[in-house]
Amino acid sequence: MKQMTYVEVRNAYLSFMKSKHHNEIPNASLVPENDPTLLFVNSGMFPIVPYLLGETHPLGVRLVNIQRCVRTEDLEEVGDISHATAFEMIGNWSLGDYFKKEALEQTYEFFVEKLGIPIEKLYGTVFEGDQDAPLDTISIEILRDIFKKYGINAKTGKGEKIQLYDKKKNWWGLAGGGPCGTTSEIFYDTGKEACGLDCHVNCDCGKYIEIGNNVFMEFLNKDGKFTPLAKKNVDFGGGLDRIVILMQGVESYHDTDIYRPIADATRALATNHNIKSERIIVDHIKSATWIIMDGVEPGKTEKEYVLRRLIRRAIRHGKIMGIEKPFVREIGEVAINQFSVIYPELGVKKEYILHTLEQEEIKFRNTLKDGISQVAKVAERYKGITFTNQHGESFSLYETFGFPPEMFIEELNTLGITVDTKSFWSNHKKKNEEHQEKSRTATKGLFKGGLADTSEKSKQYHTTTHLLLAALRKLIGDHIYQKGSNITPERLRFDFPNPEKLTPEQVSSVEQLINEKIKAGLSVSFVEMDRESALKLVPFAAFEGKYADVVKVYTIGTQKDPFSQELCNGPHMNNTSEISGVFKITHQEKIGNGIIRIKGELM
Secondary structure (H helix, E strand, C coil), rough: CEEEECHHHHHHHHHHHHHHEECCCCCCCCCCCCCCCCCCCCCCHHHHHHCCCCCCCCCCCCEEEEEECCCCCHHEEEECCCCCEEEEEEEEEEEECCHHHHHHHHHHHHHHHHCCCCCCHEEEECCCCCCCCCHHHHHHHHHHHHHHHCCCCCCCCCCEEEEEEHHHHHECCCCCCCCCCCEEEEEEEEECCCCCCCCCCCCCCCCCCEEEEEEEEEEEEEECEEEEEEEEEEEEEEEHHHHHHHHHHHCHHHHHHCCCHHHHHHHHHHHCCCHHHHHHHHHHHHHHHHHHHCCCCCCCCCHCCCCCCCHHHHHHHHHHHCCCCHHHCCCCCCCHHCCCCCHHHHHEEEEEEEEHHHHHHHHHHHEEEHHHHHHHHHCCCCCCCCCCCCCCCCHHHHHHHHHCCHHHHHHHHHHCCCCCHHHHHHHHHHHHHHHHHHHHHCCCCCCCCCCCCCHHHHHHHHHHHHHHHHHHHHHHHCCCCCCCEECCCCEEEEEECCCCCHHHHHHHHCCCCCCCHHHCCCCCEEEEHHHHHHHHCCCCCCCHCCEEEEEEEEECCCCCCEEEEEEEECCCCCHHHHHHCCEEECCCCCCCCCCHHHHHHHH
């Protein structure tokens, strides 16, 4: 098998797919636009969701991308050999063009011929069939032909080259219905000993690793009935970091060439060697640089809180490694240097990112001082008594000040308090689990992976957001542009720069103009044009870095006399008269220096 660097693997994939007539789409920001179900973009599929659901992509029907992603569901697991918060997904798509044969053939061609992975090491999976859809015999025959091409007589069944699984493993679809279909995963045999006679590619023993998955969107699930789609799509996705591990023959992505310099810089500052803490620091600071690059700053809510937690967790683990001085800026610079060749914006925003990291570390180190004073108060109450953490004092301090529980024990010991460590951790864990359950209930749906809400009400709110921006620019000033938005079927949220909140008179005027345009029944249409021309037409376009060379410009009104023109990917109503209800601004607040947030509803 070839030895390839991270950059070589990356370039090999993109050049291979381009040779198969795929056009590269730009990386989307980690901050999802108009999708309240996600904190951060967490899959390569995310940027092309509207096109999988029927929109026409300006770059055509064959697309390829390597998308940066962040997932935080398994944050506490980071530090082992496999979990990470920030990673990259390779992906290619066919929008009504090629289907199973071409998709599977090019997948195996890439892994075998371009990366040099022995075909003997590869296995494929296929949907076994049920009452909704039959056994995927077409994929079985295609896989047999592929293996035969490389000299292997592939059989189907448990332990064979082609293995069958049910919907839990080899089916993709949305919970509420819509496009769906079978999948075919590709697995790599690590050479480890099988766990037993029942070992199979989806076994948890670690012998086999999934390196890619083709999703065949061939059915429409409507009210539980599955009918074939006239226009079939293919979505292929794979973990770039995981593939690089294989190509470099190492155990963890931390051991690959792209991460090693960050780990080496961390270790050089440490007086204590701790591989788990080292991995956490590398992962979290790398994630933080990406997130800050995409416009998020540390704070107390949602994305901002996740970023704060990543930075502060890295600092805590720096203390475990004996790093006493401020260090996050220094490691952040190494992380930026490692990835700026892939994401030039990291270099452009380098000083801003490093300053943000540095300031957060200063705040947290001050927080630690506050926490130590609080521990002293706890120690006063427990003089001569063994501390068991019965009331969850450590978790309260952690939640309030971000004070690490292991430091809680250290400080109590320093102050002469005996700690029952078993009870301490048991009670801390109990309080933490109670808190997590409350958080899950409060933020249900935030961390689920998935597609943007394309309900009729969300489309109405999305179209209304265009009207809102146009109204603000016409009535308040052309300094206004979209800093961020969040749309649900219940309301819209819109952030924009302005020195102060709107006056009651301004609120009333904006509402009146929007409702006039809804009643006027203005048409909603789009034209495709090159990016440069579009930005001349819409110079205030937000997030322009994510758009392709050919973009869509949506117009509300006529082309000669437009009320609103914006770069956007949809979804929209066809006419403002389809927006039901009267628009009302229900809330506004200052969320930062010169940034105003509006919430509005259709009533």
